Amino acid sequence: MNRQVIGAMVRLRLLRVVRDRGGLVWLLVMPMVFSYLMGMLMGDWSGSSQPARRKLLVSDLDGGPAVSLLLGPLRANDAYEVAVVDTAFTDARARELVDARRATAVLQVPPGFSAALAGGPRVDLRLTIDGDRLGGQAARTLVEGELARLATAGAAMSLVAPPGTPVPRDGAASFDEGAFVDAWESPRVRLRAATLGRLESEDWGLTRSHQHVGPSYVLFFVLMFMMVSAKDLVQERRDRTLARLVTSRASAVDLVAGYFLGGMAVGLLQAAILLVLNAVAFKLDYGDAPLALAAVVVLFAAFSSSAAILLGTLARSGAQADGLGTGLTMVMAAIGGLWWPLEVVPAFMQVLGRALPTGQAISIFHGLVGRGWGLAEAAPLLGGLLLWFVAAFTLAAWRLRRQIAT
Amino acid sequence: MIEVRDLVKKYGPQKAVDGVSFDVARGELFGLLGPNGAGKTTTIGVLSTLLRADGGQVRIGGHDVATAPSAVRRLIGVVPQEIALYTDLNARDNLVFWGRLHGLGGAALNRRVEELLVLADLADQARRRVETFSGGMMRRLNLVAGLIHQPEVLFLDEPTVGIDAQARSRILELIADLGRQGLTVIYTTHYLEEAEQLCDRIGVIDRGRLVALGDKESLIGQIGDVDLIRLAIPADRHEAFTAACLGWEGCVGVGERRGRIEVRARDGGQLLPHIQAWLEAGGVPLEQLEVERPNLETLYLNLTGRGLREEAP
Ligand SMILES: Nc1ncnc2c1ncn2[C@@H]1O[C@H](COP(=O)(O)OP(=O)(O)OP(=O)(O)O)[C@@H](O)[C@H]1O
Ligand SMILES: [Mg+2]
Numbered sequence: 083m084n085r086q087v088i089g090a091m092v093r094l095r096l097l098r099v100v101r102d103r104g105g106l107v108w109l110l111v112m113p114m115v116f117s118y119l120m121g122m123l124m125g126d127w128s129g130s131s132q133p134a135r136r137k138l139l140v141s142d143l144d145g146g147p148a149v150s151l152l153l154g155p156l157r158a159n160d161a162y163e164v165a166v167v168d169t170a171f172t173d174a175r176a177r178e179l180v181d182a183r184r185a186t187a188v189l190q191v192p193p194g195f196s197a198a199l200a201g202g203p204r205v206d207l208r209l210t211i212d213g214d215r216l217g218g219q220a221a222r223t224l225v226e227g228e229l230a231r232l233a234t235a236g237a238a239m240s241l242v243a244p245p246g247t248p249v250p251r252d253g254a255a256s257f258d259e260g261a262f263v264d265a266w267e268s269p270r271v272r273l274r275a276a277t278l279g280r281l282e283s284e285d286w287g288l289t290r291s292h293q294h295v296g297p298s299y300v301l302f303f304v305l306m307f308m309m310v311s312a313k314d315l316v317q318e319r320r321d322r323t324l325a326r327l328v329t330s331r332a333s334a335v336d337l338v339a340g341y342f343l344g345g346m347a348v349g350l351l352q353a354a355i356l357l358v359l360n361a362v363a364f365k366l367d368y369g370d371a372p373l374a375l376a377a378v379v380v381l382f383a384a385f386s387s388s389a390a391i392l393l394g395t396l397a398r399s400g401a402q403a404d405g406l407g408t409g410l411t412m413v414m415a416a417i418g419g420l421w422w423p424l425e426v427v428p429a430f431m432q433v434l435g436r437a438l439p440t441g442q443a444i445s446i447f448h449g450l451v452g453r454g455w456g457l458a459e460a461a462p463l464l465g466g467l468l469l470w471f472v473a474a475f476t477l478a479a480w481r482l483r484r485q486i487a488t
Numbered sequence: 489m490i491e492v493r494d495l496v497k498k499y500g501p502q503k504a505v506d507g508v509s510f511d512v513a514r515g516e517l518f519g520l521l522g523p524n525g526a527g528k529t530t531t532i533g534v535l536s537t538l539l540r541a542d543g544g545q546v547r548i549g550g551h552d553v554a555t556a557p558s559a560v561r562r563l564i565g566v567v568p569q570e571i572a573l574y575t576d577l578n579a580r581d582n583l584v585f586w587g588r589l590h591g592l593g594g595a596a597l598n599r600r601v602e603e604l605l606v607l608a609d610l611a612d613q614a615r616r617r618v619e620t621f622s623g624g625m626m627r628r629l630n631l632v633a634g635l636i637h638q639p640e641v642l643f644l645d646e647p648t649v650g651i652d653a654q655a656r657s658r659i660l661e662l663i664a665d666l667g668r669q670g671l672t673v674i675y676t677t678h679y680l681e682e683a684e685q686l687c688d689r690i691g692v693i694d695r696g697r698l699v700a701l702g703d704k705e706s707l708i709g710q711i712g713d714v715d716l717i718r719l720a721i722p723a724d725r726h727e728a729f730t731a732a733c734l735g736w737e738g739c740v741g742v743g744e745r746r747g748r749i750e751v752r753a754r755d756g757g758q759l760l761p762h763i764q765a766w767l768e769a770g771g772v773p774l775e776q777l778e779v780e781r782p783n784l785e786t787l788y789l790n791l792t793g794r795g796l797r798e799e800a801p
Contacts, residue, residue: 090588098576322568326633329536329566330589333558487540 083339087332091340092347098314099348105307109348113303113356114363117296121364124291136186136217139179140166146196152228162186162221173276176210180218181278187211187221198270199236206272213277222275229273236270287452288423296360297368297447298420301382301440303356304349305414308386309407311345315394316403319485334486338391338479345387353379369450374460378446381467385439388474395481414440423448436463439470489514489549489641489672490535496543497530504530506696507544512674512689514640517667519687520676521788527696528676529569532643535674536566548641565639569646569676571626572633575619579610579629582618583636590637604632607662624655631662641672648682660686680788692788700787707787714740715756719763720748720775729766736762748776 099105138156142149145168156162171179176188190208198205209225211218288294318324327337357379360366368375390407397403415421417431418440424432435441442463449455449463457464490512497505505527512518520528533539535546537557545552551559573582583601587593592600605611608628618626631647644663648656664686667673677683683690684704692700692707700707721729726749730742733751738759740752753759756779767774 086591086593087589090585093588094574094585097581098574101577320570322570322572323574325533325536325538325568326566326572326586327589328538329561329564330586330637331558331561331591332589 084331084333084336087330087336088340088343091332091337092344095344096347096351108303108310109307109352110355110359113299114359116303117292117299117356117360117364120299121290121292121295124295127288127291127293136161136221137163137165137184138187138189138221139185140164140189140191141171142166142168142191143170143193144191144195148196148199148232149191151232152191152225155228156221156224159224161217162224173208173210176208177276177278180210180212186215186217187225189225195271199232201236201270204268204270204272206274208274208276210276211278218277226273226275229271233269233271287454288448289452290364292360292364292366293451294423294444294448296364296366297357297451298415298444300353300356300360301443301447302411302415302420304353304383305386305389305440306408306411307352308345308349308383308390309393309411310404311348312390312394312397312407313400313403315341315391316397316400324486328486334483337486338482341391341482342384342387342475342478345390346383349383349386350379353383367451368447369454371450371456371460374446374455374457374464375450377457377464378443378450378460378467381464381471382439382443385467385471385474388471388478391478391482392474395478395485414438417441419444437466439467442466442470489516490518490674491547492531492535492544493546494544495531495534495541495546497527497534497539498542503696505534505541508691508693508696508698509544510691510698510701512672514672515667515670517663517673517675517686517688519683519690520674520693521678521680521683521690522676522693523678525695526678526693528678528693529645530696531693532566532645532674532676536564536643537561538566563640565634565637565642567631567634567642567644567647569649571618571630573618573626573630575626576617578615578617579605579608579621580614582629583633586633587636592637600636600638604635607635608632609658622655623651624658627651627655627659628662631659635666639671641674642666644673644675646676646678648677648679656682714752714754716780717751717753717756717759717763717777718748718780719751719777721767721772723747725770725772728770729772732766733763 099109138153140149140153149166153164153166157164171188171190173190176190179185179188188210190210192205192207194202194205195207197203207229209222211222213219315324318327328334332340357366357368361368389410393403393407393410397406417435418424418438419427419432419435420440424435424441424445427435436445446455446460446463446467449459453459492511493509495505495508496503508527508531510518520531522528530539534541535548535553537553537560541554545554547553548560549563551563553560574585577585580601583604584597587597587600602611605614608625608631610625610629613621613625618629621629627647631644634642634644647663648659651659660682663673663675667686667688675683675687689701689703690707691698726744729749733739733742736759738754740754742752743750751759751763760779763777766772
């Protein structure tokens with residue numbers, strides 16, 4: 083490795099970026115314009131992500147005393163607001179309400195609930211929650227606990243006396259075995275819990291759209307700027323500057339390192355400036371894990387630089403490199419959740435998104451900004467980014483070396 | 489300085505260079521002359537360590553290009569056929585970059601860059617972006633960029649293509665100067681006049697083969713003192729003329745090119761009366777007749793049957 087050669091290549095790359103006025107617009111100006119506009123469009127997110135109180139909506143079609151008993155502890159809990167209506171909800175409507183975060187949980191109590199507890203015909207209660215929201219799970223635990231108490235009390239009574247008759251003093255003597263087996267095998271009331279069936283849509287902790295938009299446009303424009311620079315490599319191959327590089331003192335390893343680190347330098351500089359501008363302009367706080375923050379920025383720039391070299395060695399013309407670079411960046415941005423958060427897309431798209439470097443990087447940013455992540459929490463996603471970088475770099479270095487040594 | 493032995497380079501099954509051998513002495517200006525697609529760039533590519541040969545041997549300054557490419561690279565400067573520069577940067581930044589890449593730095597680099605800017609006559613344009621340069625200016629900068637590390641051998645691949653006559657002559661002067669300073673130069677071109685004017689020795693390459701090699705005089709000697717007579721007569725009389733012509737004393741060969749008959753003769757003056765008599769006897773109208781003394785063009789025609797500026801088939 084020849085440090086002077088690599089240094090010269092990095093300086094050249096930076097010089098070319100700085101001298102290109104039009105390029106600077108895409109390097110720094112456009113990202114900030116997008117950050118401002120999209121942040122403004124997407125507005126305030128505090129309403130959806132930080133409910134002041136968790137709301138339990140109860141559709142009480144029974145109207146009996148058992149419902150009050152069931153809701154007692156929830157009413158006593160400050161974290162919950164219990165609203166009881168006597169209209170019926172369809173299951174779909176209940177899901178909708180939870181999905182739209184109008185309610186943390188919806189409990190549907192059918193007619194005959196009180197009677198069932200007292201030995202009447204069996205009924206099912208239905209509780210709809212978002213299984214990945216802590217508030218929903220807590221509501222479920224509370225309702226289940228209370229229901230178990232009520233059911234036990236009711237069953238205990240029905241074991242010793244037929245419904246409606248007073249309980250005899252010597253309960254054990256008149257233990258009705260048939261009634262026990264019946265109550266065991268099919269309890270009078272059951273709670274059917276319905277979840278939304280989504281993956282990890284727990285509160286993400288972001289309160290402002292800028293917290294998503296800022297980092298996501300930094301990532302997007304770092305990748306975009308890098309990928310369209312692939313056409314420079316195509317140009318160097320065509321106008322034989324690459325040949326001139328090869329016949330200089332630079333070895334193949336120097337050239338690979340020079341191209342890679344040149345891209346890294348541009349990407350890191352761009353990311354650093356944009357992150358600072360976003361922090362100042364939109365009061366963004368990237369959390370308290372500087373190492374994790376540095377790691378995600380460095381790995382993402384390293385991946386982008388490698389991917390651009392790979393593209394440059396594969397494309398046959400500058401226009402092809404431009405088109406492919408732009409297209410790939412758009413697709414990775416869309417699927418990876420740079421334009422809209424992964425949290426709003428269906429589960430399988432979230433899995434796909436988090437498999438991409440863009441999705442991994444933005445998820446780490448969400449964790450750092452919104453959930454106080456440290457290096458440990460970010461580690462799995464950083465590992466994914468590392469894999470992408472290693473794969474892209476290996477391929478890029480191999481392709482470039484092959485092109486250099488014809 | 490340069491020894492090339494039985495050089496072969498293939499692209500797939502096609503042999504772009506097919507058994508080429510020549511030597512270039514230290515300080516010599518060697519011209520590699522050939523039409524488009526002849527294999528000039530490919531030859532230069534192998535000599536400058538860019539391409540790996542499929543056969544034969546090339547030594548430069550005693551180093552084998554295949555086994556000691558880095559030793560060779562220290563000796564050589566390469567000026568590609570294309571404008572191999574960063575045209576979005578200015579002239580000075582380009583030279584500084586190439587200098588750094590060759591290990592120059594500090595005051596030595598600055599001094600060398602100024603020297604080359606003067607040499608290329610671009611000293612007052614040093615801070616202009618190369619993309620705003622004229623073709624001739626670009627070519628001059630392209631050339632001096634190959635000199636930044638003071639190589640002993642310079643490869644120039646068609647350094648004058650695509651520029652006007654005036655710009656061309658400036659470049660040729662520049663190269664002649666370098667030759668006088670003792671640089672060994674291999675110079676490819678498809679302009680005959682350039683090779684004739686500039687080079688000590690010339691190799692003529694066609695379809696990957698070296699078809700002639702030597703200094704200008706000896707090349708012409710190789711075909712002997714043969715004149716070329718061109719005449720235009722009606723096409724339906726070509727066959728009869730050819731048959732008759734081959735019987736005359738002094739006729740070396742008859743061919744046809746672009747609708748005209750070409751006769752190669754040991755002595756044109758001796759053959760002309762025969763031609764005249766034949767034309768008069770048959771009442772054949774003569775549209776045009778010219779006699780050419782031997783030069784590289786006729787040599788080239790003799791060797792390849794094609795003009796220098798024609799496209800390769
Ligand atoms: N990379 C390549 N792959 C396949 N064939 C090639 C390649 N480069 C050159 N050739 C072929 O090899 C032959 C020699 O090409 P070369 O470029 O050496 O010719 P040249 O004498 O430099 O011509 P020109 O005057 O056009 O520059 C041509 O037939 C060309 O088509
Ligand atoms: Mg060529």
